[in-house]
Amino acid sequence: xxxxxxxxxxxxxxxxxxxxxxxxxxxxxxxxxxxxxxxxxxxxxxxxxxxxxxxxxxxxxxxxxxxxxxxxxxxxxxxxxxxxxxxxxxx
Amino acid sequence: xxxxxxxxxxxxxxxxxxxxxxxxxxxxxxxxxxxxxxxxxxxxxxxxxxxxxxxxxxxxxxxxxxxxxxxxxxxxxxxxxxxxxxxxxxxxxxxxxxxxxxxxxxxxxxxxxxxxxxxxxxxxxxxxxxxxxxxxxxxxxxxxxxxxxxxxxxxxxxxxxxxxxxxxxxxxxxxxxxxxxxxxxxxxxxxxxxxxxxxxxxxxxxxxxxxxxxxxxxxxxxxxxxxxxxxxxxxxxxxxxxxxxxxxxxxxxxxxxxxxxxxxxxxxxxxxxxxxxxxxxxxxxxxxxxxxxxxxxxxxxxxxxxxxxxxxxxxxxxxxxxxxxxxxxxxxxxxxxxxxxxxxxxxxxxxxxxxxxxxxxxxxxxxxxxxxxxxxxxxxxxxxxxxxxxxxxxxxxxxxxxxxxxxxxxxxxxxxxxxxxxxxxxxxxxxxxxxxxxxxxxxxxxxxxxxxxxxxxxxxxxxxxxxx
Numbered sequence: 001x002x003x004x005x006x007x008x009x010x011x012x013x014x015x016x017x018x019x020x021x022x023x024x025x026x027x028x029x030x031x032x033x034x035x036x037x038x039x040x041x042x043x044x045x046x047x048x049x050x051x052x053x054x055x056x057x058x059x060x061x062x063x064x065x066x067x068x069x070x071x072x073x074x075x076x077x078x079x080x081x082x083x084x085x086x087x088x089x090x091x
Numbered sequence: 092x093x094x095x096x097x098x099x100x101x102x103x104x105x106x107x108x109x110x111x112x113x114x115x116x117x118x119x120x121x122x123x124x125x126x127x128x129x130x131x132x133x134x135x136x137x138x139x140x141x142x143x144x145x146x147x148x149x150x151x152x153x154x155x156x157x158x159x160x161x162x163x164x165x166x167x168x169x170x171x172x173x174x175x176x177x178x179x180x181x182x183x184x185x186x187x188x189x190x191x192x193x194x195x196x197x198x199x200x201x202x203x204x205x206x207x208x209x210x211x212x213x214x215x216x217x218x219x220x221x222x223x224x225x226x227x228x229x230x231x232x233x234x235x236x237x238x239x240x241x242x243x244x245x246x247x248x249x250x251x252x253x254x255x256x257x258x259x260x261x262x263x264x265x266x267x268x269x270x271x272x273x274x275x276x277x278x279x280x281x282x283x284x285x286x287x288x289x290x291x292x293x294x295x296x297x298x299x300x301x302x303x304x305x306x307x308x309x310x311x312x313x314x315x316x317x318x319x320x321x322x323x324x325x326x327x328x329x330x331x332x333x334x335x336x337x338x339x340x341x342x343x344x345x346x347x348x349x350x351x352x353x354x355x356x357x358x359x360x361x362x363x364x365x366x367x368x369x370x371x372x373x374x375x376x377x378x379x380x381x382x383x384x385x386x387x388x389x390x391x392x393x394x395x396x397x398x399x400x401x402x403x404x405x406x407x408x409x410x411x412x413x414x415x416x417x418x419x420x421x422x423x424x425x426x427x428x429x430x431x432x433x434x435x436x437x438x439x440x441x442x443x444x445x446x447x448x449x450x451x452x453x454x455x456x457x458x459x460x461x462x463x464x465x466x467x468x469x470x471x472x473x474x475x476x477x478x479x480x481x482x483x484x485x486x487x488x489x490x491x492x493x494x495x496x497x498x499x500x501x502x503x504x505x506x507x508x509x510x511x512x513x514x515x516x517x518x519x520x521x522x523x524x525x526x527x528x529x530x531x532x533x534x535x536x537x538x539x540x541x542x543x544x545x546x547x548x549x550x551x552x553x554x555x556x557x558x559x
Binding site: 003009014015016017018021029030031033037038040041042049051055056058063065066068071072074077079082083085086 | 115118119122123127128130131134135138141142146148150151152154156157159163165171172173181184187188191193194195197198200202204216317318322324325330331333334335336337338339340341342343344346443445446448450451454
């Protein structure tokens with residue numbers, strides 16, 4: 001993928017990020033913060049890629065910690081967001 | 092050796108597109124209460140698709156390291172997400188944010204190590220992205236840990252200031268740029284080690300002088316930082332899922348940071364360098380306590396006042412959450428409603444410690460959300476209100492924000508509780524609040540104070556209303 005293509009994707013994602021978020025009411029800001037927090041756990045994709053191809057011991061150690069960290073981010077993030085949103089259900 | 096089921100890169104990229112669409116739909120559905128919960132799971136499904144198909148990538152040779160890391164991380168994530176109390180949510184978000192930033196920095200360091208041994212191996216933009224991930228990821232990691240420490244009260248929550256702080260920050264930031272440039276030019280590992288170490292220190296120094304009501308703004312900013320760091324690893328690894336996922340958070344976190352700042356009438360520069368709530372707050376705070384008196388009220392008297400009112404507005408603050416008084420408050424509100432009292436809740440945008448935090452806490456206590464009113468909607472109601480019941484809220488009710496230009500909170504929109512006919516303040520003691528500023532409201536002739544633990548006081552009010 002060319003650098004220009006990557007930058008195109010990046011710029012379009014910036015606009016989508018602003019557009020989608022600007023419609024969230026204040027009362028949902030905490031769950032939203034928590035939910036987007038879980039989404040940057042996508043960094044686990046990168047952690048898995050380097051863990052799967054790590055060669056030296058140093059790289060393996062770095063990659064292992066990265067996978068642990070990113071997994072905590074993803075799993076904890078989505079679960080905690082769900083716990084909050086569970087309380088907003090209609091009654 | 093290649094992965095047993097290796098898919099072509101095009102096929103994987105296609106699944107990333109599907110994942111990105113699900114992430115965007117998920118965030119959009121988070122925008123209204125009825126769809127928010129499913130939105131979270133749609134985003135999680137998008138994430139799962141991206142993760143599963145990444146495992147089929149040609150570059151992955153071994154799985155044991157991934158399996159071990161995911162197992163350990165899942166246990167930590169599930170346990171902490173299940174055990175955390177709703178009141179501790181801001182620091183939990185800070186912690187999850189920090190580890191995400193840490194992961195991005197580690198990925199950058201590992202890629203640097205893999206690519207750098209032979210000078211000239213790394214392309215200019217690849218190196219730029221590696222250094223950016225390492226820098227921003229490290230700042231986000233250590234900054235989030237300090238934010239966690241402050242909110243968890245492992246360290247003083249107030250701004251920590253020392254001489255020449257901003258000069259030190261500026262010098263350190265300059266040094267980081269030099270380390271980055273040298274790392275890029277020489278591809279020598281020592282420079283990236285120095286870059287990461289310096290960035291960790293910078294993250295600590297960035298958050299140390301911040302305290303009080305500014306903490307959520309900083310967590311939101313660090314959330315955006317981690318998003319950008321993740322997006323930057325996407326440039327390092329040439330991976331669209333990372334670029335899109337990270338950038339969505341970078342953009343949303345930036346917008347949310349701006350919105351929060353706006354709610355408090357503070358610019359980002361002011362938040363980062365203004366030392367909100369630095370002790371002692373000058374002028375306004377010092378002058379007010381001397382020679383002024385406040386009135387105390389007994390729980391029984393307050394209960395009678397509430398029981399015979401026709402309009403009551405409850406103003407909940409973080410003190411309510413700390414005392415776990417939200418269930419008792421709902422019971423009180425139900426009792427009053429049965430007596431025909433009109434009960435509303437006034438929610439300041441930054442009530443609690445994050446925007447929307449109070450809504451979550453009250454939702455936990457089954458308070459129906461049509462009873463919750465935003466600041467703009469409730470402020471016109473205060474002049475017609477018989478009793479404003481302030482429970483553990485302080486800075487968001489402080490009239491100094493309207494009238495005392497020297498006050499650190501001057502200009503912050505507040506709930507105009509002082510316009511109500513009577514104000515009853517439930518408070519532990521006369522100590523100043525989270526921001527460390529004294530509150531004029533308590534010396535207003537229409538205000539009475541009911542001291543004690545918020546939960547115990549509310550329970551006494553419940554008993555009193557039943558008897559009235």
